[in-house]
Amino acid sequence: MAVLSDIHGVLPALEAVLAEPDVSRADRVVLTGDITAGPQPAEVVDVLRALGDRVLWLSGNADRELVEYRRGERADIPDPIGPFAAHALRADQVDFLAGLPKTATLTVRGLGRVLFCHATPRDDEEIVLVDSPPERWAEVFAEVDPGIGTVVCGHTHMPYTRLAHGRLVVNPGSVGMPYGRPGAHWCLLGPGTDLRVTPYDIPTATARLVAACSYPDIEEWADYFLRARASDSEALTLFSAR
Template identity: 30%
Template sequence: MRICIISDLHANIEALSGLPRDYDELWVLGDLVNYGPDPAETIEFVRSHASTVLRGNHDNSVGFGADCRCSPRFRAMADATRDFTVSAISAADKQYLRNLPTCACRQLNGDVFFLCHATPADLLYEYRPPDSPLWAREEEASSGANVILAGHTHLPFSHTFRNRLVANPGSLGQSKAGDSRARYAIWQDGQIELKAYPYPVEKTVAKILALPVPEEVKHDLVQVLRTGKVP
């Protein structure tokens, strides 16, 4: 069984369309929408292709009109693109986002997976660094799992804490890993591999430049896409 794991798509259909299709199942760890120009198309792709999909903090924000609680540097970007996203998707799409679970458990060939967007202790919002000792803590939500899959930080990593593997595939649609490539992970034969691929970033940039959002927001969104760094 070959599992493709993606997170933080952020309405970037160019990045999503380039995802290799050589998988048996697609698992999505949340944040389908916001920041990017194609939320409806992204939701439709995930709805059609993924077997497990979680709600991220931006999905929650769009679906429920809630605060995304993102970092201060991204606050203006999140607020402006949320207003656009709400106007660009259907009522059925919003209901789809609202109905997504905030965590999931899967079992595969003896491995027990706990999936969340942020952390087992705070499913939507906590920013926990890759090297945080908190990953080794026994947390009630993930009790019994030997693999934890999380997104949210846009930083790909795979570490073993005690006897538990913790992995983040990174962001498919808004890399913060130092370059513009889309990030994802593959689980196969009891092993996880972090992967990346280039996509036509300038197509996404052109769409962002046409969005009805402030110029400074467009500038920051484009800088993140092109550089893979926080502006």
């Protein structure tokens, strides 16, 4: 099972991961949210929907925000590229994203019952980090079924695995907007947990985005996020305050 999180509408990064042999051979591809909020949201949705029933889709907070914005349920989006991404989606794609679940539970060989979510099992924006204290994890997991042995989440764009109150927590990192080091980050599950990073040609990817995307600041956006200009230390400091 391949787990892809936080693609953020970066088609070249997604294509690089989908070309990985272990992804093409995987029984399932699980998307743990924030699929679309970025420069090529419509193209990313089309590529993933073409994979059919192999893909399990979950919504992230950024996907929800795009839907709410398009439907007039909110006046703005915190992410500057969000309004552009919302308008770049077709109406049928907005409807599709609106129907995505927030969590799913699957049985994975070697890991048993695995709960997949975007941020935490109870909230699509909640922050937990690799160094969050035990009492924080106890609060987050308070209502999780005791039979769940592994929780897979995304949201913070930094890959890690850790034990928390007897559960394995896995974050595959971000495909399209990594913090700490460049490359498209993802994870292979079953029977173990294998964090992966797929390198790809970032200058060429940046040129593709600049040519295809009409977002006014696309060149600066691509340079910052595709090259992972934000370090893991900077990201942890920012998230810890939240």
